[in-house]
Amino acid sequence: MSKKFSIVGKEVIRQDGYAKVTGSAKFADDIIFTDMLFGVMVRTHVVHALIKNIDFSAIENNPALTTIITAEDIPGAKKVGPIKKDQPVFCYDKVVTSGDVLAMLVGKDESELRKLVDNVKIEYNELPVVTDPENALNDNTPLIHPENKTNLINHYPLLKGDVKKGFAESDYVIERRYTTSYQEHAYIEPETVIAYPFEGNNGIKVIGSIQNPYTARRVVSEVMGIPLADVRIEQAELGGSFGGKDDTMNILAARAAVAALKTGQPIKIKFGREESIIESYKRHPYRLNYKVGFNSDGKIKAMKIDILADGGAYASMSPFATWRTVVQATGPYEIENVETNVNAVYTNNPYTGAMRGFGSPQPIFAQESLMDEIAAELNISPLKVRTINGFKAGSITASGQKLDEHEVSFNKVLEKAGAESCFNVKWNKYRKENNKIDGNFIIKEKQKSNNFILNENQFIDPENTWRRGIGLSVSFRGCSLGAEGIDAVTAYLSLQPDGSIHLSCGLAENGQGLRTTFSIIVSEVLGIPIEDVHYLNLDTGHNSDSGPTVASRSTLMGGGAVQNASSILKERLKKVFYKYWNINKDCNLIFNSGLITYGNGNKKITFKELCSLAYNDDSNMSTLGLYAGPKVDWDEESGQGNAYFTYVYGCQVAEVSVNISTGEVYVNKVIAVHDAGTVINLLGSEGQVYGGVTQGAGFCLWEELNSEEGKIKELNFDQYLIPTCKDIDEIKPFFVEGNEKYGPWGAKSLGEPTLELTSAAIANAIFNATGVRYRNLPINLEEIILLRKLRPDNLKRGSA
Amino acid sequence: MSHKIEFILNGKSVCINTNANRRLLDILREEFQLTGTKEGCSIGECGACTVLMNNKAVNSCLVLAGQVNGSEILTIEGVAKNGLHKLQENFLMAGAIQCGFCTPGVIMSSYALLLENSNPTEEEIKEAIAGNLCRCTGYKQIIKAIKDTIS
Amino acid sequence: MIPDLEYIRAIDLNDTLKILDVKNGKVKVLAGGTDIITGLQQGFSRFAKIYKLLDIAQLNELKSISINEDSFEIGAGLTFSEIIANNNIATAYPLLVKAASTIGSVQIRNRATIGGNIINNAPCADSLSPLLVYDASVRIQSNKGAKEVLLKDFLSEAYRTNLEQNEIVTHIILPKILKTYIGDFYKLGRRRGVAISRLSLTVLIKCEKQIIEDLRIAGGAVTPVAMRFTNIEEMGIGKKVSNKLLISLSQEIGRKVLKVTGLRWSSAYKLPVVQQSLYQLLVNVCKKLNGTNVA
Structure with missing residues (x-):
């Protein structure tokens, strides 16, 4: 690494770690008020x-009941939503999905209230x-929200070049369809929120497991019909979010707020897992149709993409x-010629929204599977097809x-991942070993005629049943919000007379380690031990609205704000230094190890003394x-524009073992190479990779929600299977740290x-192992063996 | 019907009266304000409520009040004595924590493992914490923290 | 949410039997609670109308292990962790211990008892197929006395057994197995950690000069109740081990499972996979037989 830092890029221990390993960290449900009431849906x-x-x-007359809250109790907006205001806080005219809530029972004893619900x-x-x-868009399909006059949530076209011409000029044209399933965020902490009125009912305070306190504030303010400044949201320690504690939490905050103002008492709402x-909302299931034209040298000429996202009941x-x-x-x-159409539609299914990845894991699954399909058509290596078409400096995007x-x-990233994984060698080796299998283990529907009794030649020797494979994928990703939103962040920094520091930011700690990252930045700029930086929890009353903590934007945007604040105070401290040492011009001061030094070191002062x-x-501290x-x-009509101000690149290589008799897939190793720019906290960055890869593997292999007639069947962790520590063997992160000006x-x-x-x-690794292209997620046991999904009719615990 | 329950909690004898349908988890959190023990699924699948009962890791959501009588319970709050336990220190050092909601449960499972087996293999470590779901860390740094505690 | 209920802690076995003898029909025996408490929490219908729990977890009488000349008696109140940790059981009944160590998580195994696994009789209960292969019996006690019933006759239908309201299972009796038997247990789950069985199989075989003298096969999660596949066993006994034989035995399990369950949503997957799994289990076990060539 060429960049010289004292703390940036090192392994730094989390600021909130002590509280978390001792059990003293306060999550929302750990906060108790004496006269607290509960809300039950x-x-x-x-x-x-x-x-x-x-x-x-x-x-009504049950002693357990203090009051009942319905839409009639809402003083302000009855419907909310981040973009379209289509989601009622309490349903009053219509229910449109299985999670809908019509009322909230309020009382002292939560379990007594739960008995009353039925x-x-x-x-x-x-x-x-x-x-x-x-x-959803058929003429005879009922409208989910009749006032919208359509079930279309949004349509995004994108047009570049001329796809017709591109296909005509292509040596090969193939069409493929891919599908992805719901993914539940599965934060281990279920949603919890507490609201209480300020003295004299002048406004409301909300504490909760809230990902985006400023969004929650806006929703509460709208629903209560009171100014933003009358609502204060404080974030409790957040037990995981991954994009998931946004809309749901904002609505819970509003429900609690309505009840708190009605009763004058603190209200806690605490969800069970079911x-x-x-x-709560999920990741969108996608249907993706890709048509691609390419030449025999591997160059892609044209691509036509039609994507349908199931938005569920709310936008x-x-x-x-x-x-x-x-x-x-x-x-x-x-790619010279591109035509893309993305539609999101309403259905009565559970609604879908933000989840880590945010509209990218689905197309990457399709697009990067497709790249391997092109390579297979042409009998060239997956690395080669990507190198031929990949972005270079000055490339033009779609x-x-x-x-x-x-x-x-x-x-x-591609070269690093290829080299670290010995990709070509392994890929060729496995392909040779697995050549004979080529999908002949798949049980075809026609075998129903002999009741699925295997032929003699279908039995597989135990020594041949586990097949190895290796596969890769590459992506580019626009940083921060892009043309989708206002993009500015503020951070507050305050020097104390003894040299300790208060830091806070308008972005929120979601468990990802933002407090530590930001503290490192202060420590680096001011040359002080990180222990001297005391991070203040986010309270919307103490900071300014910095937009949501989403889109992997906190280090880039929030980190930029913290760096800016640190530099401002550094400049002020320099002036004090000059005055103290009677220096008349700007000069080079070194801030390091709690000491500020000038020249050869004969003029120095400790950071503490300087503060x-x-x-x-009388300085402004x-x-x-x-x-x-x-x-x-962005131009909505043509889908053209400078979508994001910068991008990151990554390449992952997976090695898997596939049991072709049972359909088990085991992830032996994932090599994850990411250019995320400069790494601020190595420990935290590695943690992001381990966690992200694990969630991505879950999305691919195990995590499945079946919505039957709009109702989810997998309601707890006995059926919704997220990865355990035994499911992925090795994950190796690498950071290549490209240059970046932002x-x-x-x-x-x-x-x-x-x-x-x-x-x-x-x-792609499974394809290398089996010769079978699986285009429908999740690639579970049945999918591997049958190349289709089996829909259970009984999901009761332990059913055969 | 109220039951009198006596047990040892983090080394101290305690006694409460409580309803039969309350779980050890509720008793710890509500009667003793030991909120380090977390509720994640209520059916013994996530391990966030793991505590030690007679030196064995158990899901406190699956232990009824009456079953606690006469037993010895250790929660995350009782792990640190004169400073952090070595496991806790290594969880910090290895970056084994993100949101921290599962952390107390994972530490309790690891603690129970080390009581039984002072030199576990990686497989034994994984088996010991397989009943603790973590959605943030991908487990790698957790496994490292436990390994570091052994060596 | 766990409903209001009454909790009684049994003092000893006699006390337990007395309480059970009071004919109100509403007392549910509680041991580790990993099925009952989760069932109550989730409001499963088979746990509805439970008003009284009788806790027997602490009864030492149910935790004894005795080794007799021709059998082992294992207390029904032993947890799976206790069973796994017991060297005598591990030596004598390794397949039971292998199965036990795949059940749930450590936290679950520290509470769940072998008696509870039998009484709950879930289709996916992992201890049942090894117990069946070992020809286990259960000792049942009531105020009127004790009796022993073969496990295969005790399991009636999914989540039901032939236990009467006034009875409890005190011990599991396992006949001694000759050292010449070899076998294996196989479990398939949707993921590696803490998996509920998609299927489990136990095989025990005794061979002399490549002739199968005894063969025992049992499965879990493939039929509504864990069962021994006696017709397949009979097909194999007396025959010489060959790849062809193992294939025909494996095809037969597909036919048998279909016969028991009928064609259902999961058949397209389960039927081929149970055949494949049995075949591989048999091949692996036979490979351990000296000089047996199954290729």
């Missing part, structure tokens, strides 16, 4: 219906349930998530953006730092790239 029993009547008479009588006029997104899975983040899809759907390849503002490290001097000199992203642009010392994004690549790498 009354949920719909049906999926799609008009509400005729809600009858509480059976419980006694609320709800009358419905049931409507047909729309479950297939392919039918409630969490029923009501939520669909318009933003699918926008990222349209920008990145062709992958990190320069949206017409010229990549000349950052280091395009496509080749760097004390500054304080006694605090500042806000700002980091604003450069302008980006962000603190060129630090960019890492959290999401780590997840988005894994499923395609694994699918």
Whole structure:
């Protein structure tokens, strides 16, 4: 590494670690108020219906009940949403999905309240349930939100060149269809929120496991009909989010707030796991149709892509998530002629929104599988087909953006991953070993005629049943929000007279280690021990709205703001230093190891003393730092524009073992090479890779939600299977650290790239192992053996 | 019906009266404000509520009040004595923590393992924490932290 | 949410039997609780209408292990962790220990008892197929006395046994197995850690000069109740070990499972995979037989 740092890039221990290893860290459910009441949801029993009547008479006089909250208690907006205001806080005219809530019972004893829920009588006029997104736009399909007059949430076209001409000029044209499934965030902490009124009912305070406190504030303010400044959101320690504690939490915050102002008491809402899975949004299932034209030398001439995203019952983040899809759907390849259409539609399925990756894991699974399919057609190596088409400095993306503002490290990550994994050698070796299998283990539907009794030649010797394979995938990813939103962050830094420091930022700790990353930046700029930086928890009353903590933007944007704040205070301290040593001009001071030194070291002062001097000199000891992203642009009609101001590149190689008798896939090794720019905290960065790869492997192999007639069947961790420590053997992170002009010392994004690549790498490795191309996620036991999904009719625990 | 329950909690004798349908998890969190023990799934699948009962790791969501009577319970709050336990230190050093919600449970499972087996293999470490789901870390740094504690 | 209920802690076995003898029909015996408490929590119908739990987990009478001349008696109240840790059981009944160590997580195995696994009789219960292969019996006790019933006759249908309201299972009796038997246990789950069985198989075989003298096969999670495949065993006994034989035995398990379960949603996957798994298990076991050539 050429960059010289004292702490940046080292392994730094988490600031919040001590509290977390001793059990003293306060998550929302660990916070208790003496006169606290609980809120328990009354949920719909049906999926799609008009509400005729809600009858509480059976419980109204129950002593356990303090009050009942319904839509009628809402003083302000009855419907909310980040983009389209289509989601009711409490349903009043219609229910549109199985997680919908009609009322909240409030009382002292949560378990007593839960007993009452079933006694609320709800009358419905049931409507047909729309479950297939392919039918959502048909003329005779019922409208989920009739006021919208369509079930279309959004449509993004993108046009570059002339695909017709491109296909005509291609030696080969192939068409492939891929599908992906829901993914549940599966944060281990279920949703919890507490709201209480300020003295005299002047406003409301909310504490909760909230990913984006400023978004929650906006929602509470809208629902209560009170100014933003009358709402204060404080983030409790957040037990995992991954994009998931946004809309759901904002609505819970609003429900608690309504009840808190009505009763004048603190209200806690705490979800159990089943409630969490029923009501919270998921990752969008996608249907992806790719048509690609290419020449015999491997050069891609044209690509036509049609993508359909199941948005479920509410728009939520669909318009933003699918926008990222349209920008990145062709992958990190320069293609002359592109036509992409991405539609997100309403159905009565569970709604879908933000989840780590945010509209990228699905197209990357398809696109990077497709690259290997092209390689297979041409009988060339997966590395070669990518090298031929991959982005270089100055390449033009599908949206017409010229990549000349950052280091395009496509080749760097690809070469590193190829070398570290001995990709070509292993890929050829496995292909030779597995050549004879070529899918002949697949059980065809026609074997039903002999009741699936295997022929003699179908039995596989145990020594041949485990097949090895290796596969890779590459991606580029736009950093931060891009043209989808306002992109500026502030950080607050305050020097204390004894040299200790308060730091906070408008972005939120989600467990990813943002506090530590930001503290490192302060420590680096001011040359002080990181222990002297005291991170303040996010309270919307103490900071300014910096947008959401999403899009892997915290290190880049928040880190930039922290660096800016640190530099401002550094300049002020320099002036105090000059005054103290009677220096008349700006000169080079070294801030290092808690000491500020000038020249050969004869003029120096400790950081502590300098802060004390500054304080006694009536200096301004605090500042806000700002980091604003450069302008980006997008034309909705043509899908052309400079979508993001910079990009990151990554390449993952997966090695797998596939049991061709049972369909088990075991992940032996994942090599993850990422250019996330400068690494700020090595320990935290490696943690992001381990965690992201593991979630990506889960998305590919094990995690499955079946929505049957709009109802989810896998409601807890006995059936929704996330990876355990035994499911992935080895993960090896590598950081190539390309040059970058934005962000603190060129630090960019890492959290999401780590997840988005894994499923395609694994699918490609499975192909190498079996000769079978699996195009439908998750690639579970049945998919491997049958090349199709089996839909269970009974998912009860332990059913055979 | 209220039951009198006596047990040893983090080395001290305690006694409470409680309903039969309350779980050890509820008792720890609500009666003793030991909120380091977390509830993640309520059905023994996630391990966030893991505590030691008579030196064995158990899911405290699957232990009813009455079953606690006469037993010895150790929670995350009782692990650090005169400073952090070596496991806790190594969790910090290895970066084995992200959101931290699963951390107390994983530490308790690891603690129980080391009580039984002072020199476990990597496979034995994985087996010991397989019942603790972590969605953030991908487990690698957790396994390293436990290994570092042995050597 | 766990409903309101009454909890009684049994003082000893006699006390237990007395309480059970009171004919109110609403007392549910509680041992480790890993099935009952999760079932109550999730509101499963088979745990509805439970008002009283009788806790027997602490009864030493149910935790004894005695080694007799021709059998082992294992207390039904032993947890799977206790069974795994017991060297005598591991030496005599390695397949039971192998199966036990795949059950749930450490936390579950520290609570769940072998008696509980039998009484709950889930289709996917992992201890059942090795127990069946070992010809296990259960000792049942009530105020009227004790009796022993073969496990295969005790398991009636999924989640049901022939246990009467006033009875409890105190011990599992395992006949001694000659050292000349070899076998294996196989379990397939959806993931490696803490998996519920998609299927499990146990095989035990005794061969003399490549002639199968005894063959025992049992499966879990392939039929509604774990069962011995006696017709397949009979097909093999007396025959010479050959690849052809193992294939025909394996095809037969497909036919048998189909006969028991009928064609259902999972058949397209389960039927081929159970055949394949049995075949591979048999091949691997036979490879351990001296000089047996199954290729």
